[in-house]
Amino acid sequence: MADMTASTPDTTRRKGDTTLGHIVYVLRDNPVTMLAFAMLAFFLGCAFFGPALVPYDPLATNAARALEAPSWDHWFGTDNLGRDVFSRVIVATRLDLTISVAAVALSFVIGSILGSIAGYWGGWLDAVLNRCLDTIMAFPLFVLAMGVVAALGNTVENIIYATAIINIPFYARLVRAEVNIRRHSGFAQAAKLAGNSDLRVLAVHIFPNSLPPMMVQVSLNLGWAILNAAGLSFIGLGVAPPTPEWGIMVAEGANFIVSGEWWLAVFPGLWLMLAVFTFNLLGDGLRDIVDPRKRT
Amino acid sequence: MLSIKDLSVAFKTRKGEVNAVRGISLDVAKGKTLGIVGESGSGKSVTSYALMRILDAGGEIRTGEVVYGGIDLRAASEKDMRDIRGREISMIFQNPRAALNPIRRVGHQVEDVLIRHAQATRQDAKAKAIAALEAVKINDAAARYDAYPFELSGGMCQRIVIAIALACKPQLLIADEPTTGLDITTQKAVMDLVGDLARERGMGMILITHDLGLASQYCDRIVVMKDGLIVEEGDPQKLFTDPQHAYTRKLVDATPRVGASIRNLLPPETRTAEPAHKVHDRPLLEVRDLVKTYPGKSGPVQAVKSISFQIKSGQSLGLVGESGSGKSTTSEMVVRLQDPTSGNILFDGQDIAATPSARFMRHPMRGEIQMVFQDATDSLNPRGTAASAIAEPLARIARMRGSKLNARVAELAELVGLPQPLLSRFPHQLSGGQKARVGIARAIALEPKLLILDEPTAALDVSIQAIVLNLLVDLRAQMGMSYLFVSHDLNVVRLLCDEVLVMKHGEIVDRGPTAAVMDNPSHEYTRSLIEAAPQPPNPVAA
Incomplete structure (x- = not known):
């Protein structure tokens, strides 16, 4: 019976079998993923350490140096109140990332639970949940978010809730489909024979298999959530000035573009774009990391 | 008409080049x-x-020529x-x-x-x-x-x-x-x-x-x-x-x-005497008037129409039929993954059909009836290692933990001939035969009295099938298990089973000791099944 094993050389426990080794492998394999992770590290660094490192207080005004163009003193120039745009852009990272990560985490969790239930048990539960999700999706999503924030009040938490609500259907739909195709699979049946309850089969065996496509959704969604939060702030809902936030800064800067002070809107806008870009690039890499089949 | 000379094909993969075809010639x-x-x-x-x-991306004809009716297909x-x-x-x-x-x-x-x-x-x-x-x-x-x-x-x-x-x-x-x-x-x-x-x-x-x-x-x-x-x-x-x-x-x-006997399937040098298994008179499983009806678009569909049969302790029963005959539905009801519409399933004298399948995982008999699934790949969680698959029933039902659990997993791997280093691998890193062994190890982990085998070798190469079938024979003798062997392949059933049931359209049309049914089929359908099986020329006695 030894001939069965002889066909594949024994290479267990090579480098790359550990989770860390696998992550290193995925990063090395794809330079784009590497770039995305480097940019993510940069944004995370800004979020954690930014407020301590920036050269100026983001809220300190200085009327003498208002509306200065970018220079060595003020890399991104100053705004109409003489605040340093560079400091404000960096400090805003924390708030923007918090909003998007919290919103995405919330919709990921709620969407996964709803989608798993609908996909596994099906029947009327599935029908009811799907119609509810359809109702959410029937609204123009940004208008819905505006409505939620306007109704609940102008706070950061409410921006998070609004962004989470409009994203739930996407996660629920994806999980539902992924769970549904696996609910009668052999390994789910085998897990039942091994004494697992339906709930455990679903949570431990079936749901984790839907993670790879979910990761793509998460990373795209993070970028989209940032845009959404900035959009809400841009139209005056959500974060209130003078708190530094990319959306408000673009909104305030937009007034000055016609008079030639382009740096007020361009730099926060550029940062916003880079953040969205980073998250969009991240998707494939994250998927490869959570997919055990990539560990060949 | 077609002539292939010295054809070789290579594929580029992440691990370097794989030579799939290495210089073959045929006409x-x-x-x-x-x-x-x-x-x-x-x-x-x-x-x-x-x-x-029409080779996949990455595949390339390296050398050789392929000529069809004077046209060089490689250059076309x-x-x-x-x-x-x-x-x-x-x-x-x-x-x-x-x-x-x-x-x-x-x-x-x-x-x-x-x-x-x-x-x-x-x-x-x-x-x-x-x-x-x-x-x-x-x-x-x-x-x-x-x-x-x-x-x-x-x-x-x-x-x-x-x-x-x-x-x-x-x-x-x-x-x-x-x-x-x-x-x-x-x-x-x-x-x-x-x-x-x-x-x-x-x-x-x-x-x-x-x-x-x-x-x-x-x-x-x-x-x-x-x-x-x-x-x-x-x-x-x-x-x-x-x-x-x-x-x-x-x-x-x-x-x-x-x-051919089951040992004859193995290469001569690895053949050992076939171990005998003991069949007791006591019935282990008694199925009475089992019915399964599905609601269908055009009226209810009767998948299983009131069948009754018995498996004695230690006996191997073959369940033969084509797709749609209800054999898989029957086996799923017996293993309690599905609920029958009516009828009784007596296991050791106790009606296990009385407990709904959704609650059967907590039934004390859960560990006594286990199953080996048809598709070994599909039956292993892609995210779990071989060891975690084998450990699952031990941890969930026998409540084993820690080093005791690991020792038992290692012991089971040994029993089914799975080398220890493979235990830490994921299913996609294992071959078909290795996955089949993991599936068998998982099913026998709790030493069940009844093992349901749902075409366990259907997806395997013949040489691996031979090894797996012999493994099943060894395990049966060692552990005294009864088998319900579901298959469409009569030649395989003949090798492994004491008795056989032939199902068609949800009914049992033929039953009896395997040799009797195979050699003197009483029902026309059984006869057509036997005739349809390819009959390879008999090799000279090896």
Whole structure:
């Protein structure tokens, strides 16, 4: 019976079998993923350490140096109140990332639970949940978010809730489909024979298999959530000035573009774009990391 | 007509280059059928893809020449190849459902190829398509013309695929495992049809299969491939009676056939005496008037119609039938994954059907009845290692933890012959045979009294099948388990089972001791099943 094993050389426990080794492998394999992770590290660094490192207080005004163009003193120039745009852009990272990560985490969790239930048990539960999700999706999503924030009040938490609500259907739909195709699979049946309850089969065996496509959704969604939060702030809902936030800064800067002070809107806008870009690039890499089949 | 000289094909992969075909030469004469036999990974399919020039991305013909009727297929332009494919050389694929476009009527799919090769115009395409469907003996072809693939059975879909392949009257037909996944009677019907059509039209054919028995019945000549090389070539009769190469001998041995015992499937040097298993008089499982009815679109569907049977302690019962016979539904009800509509399942005297399947995982009998699933790949969680799969029932039902659990997993791996280092691997890093062993180890982890085997070897190569079947025989003798062996392959059931039930349309049509049923089938259906099974020529006593 030894001939069965002889066909594949024994290479267990090579480098790359550990989770860390696998992550290193995925990063090395794809330079784009590497770039995305480097940019993510940069944004995370800004979020954690930014407020301590920036050269100026983001809220300190200085009327003498208002509306200065970018220079060595003020890399991104100053705004109409003489605040340093560079400091404000960096400090805003924390708030923007918090909003998007919290919103995405919330919709990921709620969407996964709803989608798993609908996909596994099906029947009327599935029908009811799907119609509810359809109702959410029937609204123009940004208008819905505006409505939620306007109704609940102008706070950061409410921006998070609004962004989470409009994203739930996407996660629920994806999980539902992924769970549904696996609910009668052999390994789910085998897990039942091994004494697992339906709930455990679903949570431990079936749901984790839907993670790879979910990761793509998460990373795209993070970028989209940032845009959404900035959009809400841009139209005056959500974060209130003078708190530094990319959306408000673009909104305030937009007034000055016609008079030639382009740096007020361009730099926060550029940062916003880079953040969205980073998250969009991240998707494939994250998927490869959570997919055990990539560990060949 | 077709001549391949020194063909080699390589694939670029992440781990470097893989040589799938390493310099093979073969010829197909007009009107003759050549069989290419080999196990998975032998390069038999790649050879056919290479000559059709439909290799996957990364695959490349390295050396050699492929000449068809004077045309060098390797040098032909893509445009010329498009004319040759379907018109001169046609191909039948393994999975007929996957080969048909699911959202197009089958008649239109036949028309497509006719119009593409200018064999029909828009006006007469329909008539010609129906004629092509009639040629493959589809009853009421005019009505079937409008059917979608999902409305047709597997055998019918394969006929459509054959109709498409033969619509333009090609000179050479390549059939790549044309009957894998089809029922045994359908297999015979499809193979007879293809054979007859080839003879009628003087068409050359390449039959690619893993089944040496099937190849020997339908081919004029057989080449045996292993690891991208041809190891032996010759007349089918002679290959069976006097195999020259050790690998051919191993394949011949491993092919289940009348008159061979289960140990005979193994290479002679690894054969040991077959261990005896004891059958007690006490019934372990008693199924009484079991009925399963599904609600269907057009009225309820009776999958299982009031069947009763018994398995004695230590006995192995074969459950034979074709797809749709209700054998899988029956086994799922017995293993308590499904609830019967009515009837009793007495296990050790206790009615286990009284507990709904949704709550059966907490039943004290859960560990006593286990199952080995048909598709070993599908039955292992892609995210779990082999060890975690085997450990699952031990941890959940026997509540084992820590080092005791690890020791038991190692012990089970040993028992099923799975090398310890493989335990930390993920399913996709294991071969088919290794996955089957993991599935068996998991099922026997709790030392069940009854093991349900749902075609455990259907997806395995014959040589691996031989090993797995022998493993099951050893385990049965060692642990005193009873088996309910569900299969469509009578030759395999004959090797393993004491008694056999034959099911058709949800009813048991024939039953009795295996030898009696096989040698003197009382029911007509049993007889047709036995006749449909390929009968390989008997090798000289090894």
